[in-house]
Amino acid sequence: MPNVLRADGITVKFGGVTAVNNVSLSLGSGEILGLIGPNGAGKTTLFNALTGFAPMHSGRITLLDRDITALPAFKRTRLGFGRTFQTERPFEELTVLENVLIAAFLTVVRRSEAEHLAMSVLEQVGLADRAHQPALDLNLARRRRLELAKALAVKPKVIFLDEIMAGLNPPALREMITFVRSLSAQGLAVLMVEHIMEAIIELSDHVIVLASGEKIAEGTPQQVTSNERVIEAYLGTD
Amino acid sequence: MTKHLIGLGVLLAVGMTYPAIFPNNLTIAISVLLFAGWATSWDLLGGWNGQVSLGHASFVGLGAYFVAIGQSQFGLAPWWTMAMAAAFAAILAYFWGWLTFSLRGPYFSLSTIAVAEILRLVAINEEWLSGGATGVFIATLPEPFGIDLFSRTAQFYMALAFAAVVIATVIVISRARFGYQLRAVREDEDSAMAAGIDPTATKLKAFMLSAALTSIGGGIYGVVLAFIEPHVIFALLLSVQIALTAIIGGRGTIWGPAVGALVLIGAGEMFRTTFAEANMLIYGILILVVVLFVPRGIVGELARRHIRRLYAKRAQG
Numbered sequence: 072m073p074n075v076l077r078a079d080g081i082t083v084k085f086g087g088v089t090a091v092n093n094v095s096l097s098l099g100s101g102e103i104l105g106l107i108g109p110n111g112a113g114k115t116t117l118f119n120a121l122t123g124f125a126p127m128h129s130g131r132i133t134l135l136d137r138d139i140t141a142l143p144a145f146k147r148t149r150l151g152f153g154r155t156f157q158t159e160r161p162f163e164e165l166t167v168l169e170n171v172l173i174a175a176f177l178t179v180v181r182r183s184e185a186e187h188l189a190m191s192v193l194e195q196v197g198l199a200d201r202a203h204q205p206a207l208d209l210n211l212a213r214r215r216r217l218e219l220a221k222a223l224a225v226k227p228k229v230i231f232l233d234e235i236m237a238g239l240n241p242p243a244l245r246e247m248i249t250f251v252r253s254l255s256a257q258g259l260a261v262l263m264v265e266h267i268m269e270a271i272i273e274l275s276d277h278v279i280v281l282a283s284g285e286k287i288a289e290g291t292p293q294q295v296t297s298n299e300r301v302i303e304a305y306l307g308t309d
Numbered sequence: 310m311t312k313h314l315i316g317l318g319v320l321l322a323v324g325m326t327y328p329a330i331f332p333n334n335l336t337i338a339i340s341v342l343l344f345a346g347w348a349t350s351w352d353l354l355g356g357w358n359g360q361v362s363l364g365h366a367s368f369v370g371l372g373a374y375f376v377a378i379g380q381s382q383f384g385l386a387p388w389w390t391m392a393m394a395a396a397f398a399a400i401l402a403y404f405w406g407w408l409t410f411s412l413r414g415p416y417f418s419l420s421t422i423a424v425a426e427i428l429r430l431v432a433i434n435e436e437w438l439s440g441g442a443t444g445v446f447i448a449t450l451p452e453p454f455g456i457d458l459f460s461r462t463a464q465f466y467m468a469l470a471f472a473a474v475v476i477a478t479v480i481v482i483s484r485a486r487f488g489y490q491l492r493a494v495r496e497d498e499d500s501a502m503a504a505g506i507d508p509t510a511t512k513l514k515a516f517m518l519s520a521a522l523t524s525i526g527g528g529i530y531g532v533v534l535a536f537i538e539p540h541v542i543f544a545l546l547l548s549v550q551i552a553l554t555a556i557i558g559g560r561g562t563i564w565g566p567a568v569g570a571l572v573l574i575g576a577g578e579m580f581r582t583t584f585a586e587a588n589m590l591i592y593g594i595l596i597l598v599v600v601l602f603v604p605r606g607i608v609g610e611l612a613r614r615h616i617r618r619l620y621a622k623r624a625q626g
Binding site: 122123124143144145146148149153154156160162163164165169172173174176177180182185205221222224225 | 484485486489490492493496497499500501502503504505506507508561616
């Protein structure tokens, strides 16, 4: 499978602390890569480095064989990155539709076309009936879907999902899992950070386990969940 | 959109007939219109884009000086010098923004105070250009189509046209892609970047447009004053007044700054004649009341209540 996203030797340092140390990964279209690890393992930092929101100490990132290492976050978005934030960040003063409209304006200039695109994305995530509501008034599950809609409206090739399952009740979790699978079925490359193992095991083609900024294991969900180093990292040793 | 265009129509209709009905109250009306235009221009950057400038007197002053110096030293008509002032203001805004917008937090606001101060010092010290501390005097003006630009009526119509053009610009932008980019950057820069928006470029465009529009109003102000003094035109007080007009009227709303101008400048003038020295006290109390009880500004608060009511109605029905 050809690589959509490739990252080699990503290292992120904050002062003297190495938050992510020499992590590499690659991702093809329609593939789902799960990123797991205990709290403080560097998952979100790695995410931010890949998407351009955290400065990298060293490493190289390519998107469809194009080197994007030096590009700022907004340029990576323009080339095909979509991302959600762990703490949802809707533009609270605006309506749900306007929130998505901002992202839709990346690929279309005319307002009517942008509204059309935004509405179709809202339908996809099941928020169409809330389109004219202020974003401020959405509950957690709907805010997550709004985050997803914003990430999808930029028409990404790779989508970065940062703990979009956290805190969802079981039916909402099922819906989200089905939805993420449908994204990969459409050919999107999905990179997700997640604590909910149920979602990781069910969705991921490939899993990378981080602990203290290092990649300690990778493979299929079954391989990593039976790996001793992973169990150790999660549960500790006697 | 339609209701804003109707509002603009009402403004123009009232404006066209105003000089015939109140021929003795033109000076105050000119002030209100100029402030409406300046505050609306300020709001493009300060309200819609969230970058508070406390130096917009710089652009008012640039416009006024361009017109005055152009006329008195080079015999250039005000419309040419206003266009030049707008271009110069945009260039100044570009360089100033380029230096300061990469900083987050209040640094931009603080630095804008310095711009007006630098321009004031230049105007005072470069006597060959600006007439120094004594200022510049406009003795003659061209008479396009036989119109006397020294007449208050002609000046009133210029101020009306200025306010209307600025408000129309904001109406168009508020619905367009650029308007949403402005708001996205104001609300959350990281989230804006995730939507592919370049925050610095967006702020620069807003600052340049805001500065250019403000300087055109400054040119009209120059014609109205006919005598420009550096410590008046580049005063921090003027910058603060422009910002307050927009804030009290309602930041990031189309009509807020214009309403703010009507309330602050209109009321300010009334207080001045009624309360004489106590007028600054009343002015201060008015500002305090708005900041404490209507932090979104007059129009901002009304708009919010309107949306809430609509939403409540829909939820019931």
